[in-house]
Amino acid sequence: MKKFFNKECLSVSIVASTFFLVTVTVAPHALAHDAAAQRIKQLEQSLQAIQAELQKIKAETAQSAQKVKNIEQTTNQTAQKVNTIEQTNAVLEERLVPDISQMAQKDRMLFFRGGFAHMMNHRNGVTIQSQVLPIGAQDRADRNGWYIGAGLDWNLTNDVWGILPNTSIFAELMFEYKEFGHDVEGNGAVGNVPSMLAGGGLNPIHVTVNQFTLAASPKVKFFKGSKLRPWIIPAGLAIHVLSPPSESITYIQPGVQFGAGLDYHLWKNFYIGIDGRYQLTAGNVDGINLSGMTAGGYLGIGF
CATH class of the missing domain: 1.20.5 (Single alpha-helices involved in coiled-coils or other helix-helix interfaces)
Known part of the structure; x- marks a missing residue:
């Protein structure tokens, strides 16, 4: 074990x-x-x-x-x-x-004009040569005379609203005074002291024959930017005030204005120019035809 x-x-x-x-x-x-x-x-x-x-x-x-x-x-x-x-x-x-x-060239201008004036027809009137009362002195003014005036150019477009470059359209307002005689002998009826109708002798007064014109027109100026600019007025409205009145006591007559001229940029805002204008009226109005022309020069101030 x-x-x-x-x-x-x-x-x-x-x-x-x-x-x-x-x-x-x-x-x-x-x-x-x-x-x-x-x-x-x-x-x-x-x-x-x-x-x-x-x-x-x-x-x-x-x-x-x-x-x-x-x-x-x-x-x-x-x-x-x-x-x-x-x-x-x-x-x-x-x-x-x-x-x-x-x-540099201003688009607006104030101008002062002056020069020669001519009537296409002789004038008669209530105090000068009269066909109604042909007594006493029957004198009438010469057809040639002189004028002074002024006007305003106002620019509307520099290219005719996009149609023509360097071509300006201006609105012109112009007035002028024309004189064709200041010693025209008055007629015997109402231009004599005393009137021959009242038995007075021949003693004619001196009558001034003149005319005032107010016109509004389109003005076409060419060559924008150039010192030398020609221009034309194709047609404008003109109102004429005449003195003495016609034998029917008419003293206002409308018409059409045509014109052409030339601007020159002289110095700074100053311009000089020449122009010619023709005033056309529609035939005789109460025995008077105020058609005529002017030619002269002007001084302009741009602004």
């Missing part, structure tokens, strides 16, 4: 020793395997983190690239707009430069 017990003890000892040796031998390898697995797991996690960071950086880079592309497109559009604006400004400058140079 004792022998058997000793054998059992020996067997247990051998098994225990063997287990201890196996444990001592295998345990370090198992521990090392677990540490390597843990390390691998950590490396995988690090790689995943790095990959996620790379994806994030890649996405941010793509967004930045898109932003840069948008900025480039915006810059190109802005550059195109700037080029368009510069081209527009260049065109406007080309159009404005002549206008600026032409602004």
Whole structure:
């Protein structure tokens, strides 16, 4: 029994020793395997983190690239707009430069006229030559005389409303005084002191034969920007006031005015010019035809 017990003890000892040796031998390898697995797991996690960071950086880079592309497109559009604006400004400058140079010549003018006047027909009237009461002195004025006047040019357009470049349309308001005689002998009926109808002797008074004209006309001036500018009046309205009145006591007669002339820019805002005008009235009105012409010069002041 004792022998058997000793054998059992020996067997247990051998098994225990063997287990201890196996444990001592295998345990370090198992521990090392677990540490390597843990390390691998950590490396995988690090790689995943790095990959996620790379994806994030890649996405941010793509967004930045898109932003840069948008900025480039915006810059190109802005550059195109700037080029368009510069081209527009260049065109406007080309159009404005002549206008600026032409602004030195004022677009409005006050002018003062004077010169020679001529009537196409002799005048008669209530106090001069009379066909109603042909008594006493039957004098009449000469058909030639002189005139003075003034007027205003007001610019409406510098290119005939886009039709003709460098051609201006002005509205002209003009008035003038014409005189054809101041010592015409009055007739015996009402131009004599006392009247011969009352038994007086021949004692004619001196009568002034004159005429006042008020006219409104379109005026076409050529060569805008030039110092020398010819112009024409194609047709305008003229109202004539005559003195002495006609034998039927008519003293106002309408008509049409035509004209042509030439402006010269003399110095600063001062101009000189010559003009000729023709006043046409519609036949005889109560025995008087006031058709006539004037020719002379003028001094203008631009403003």
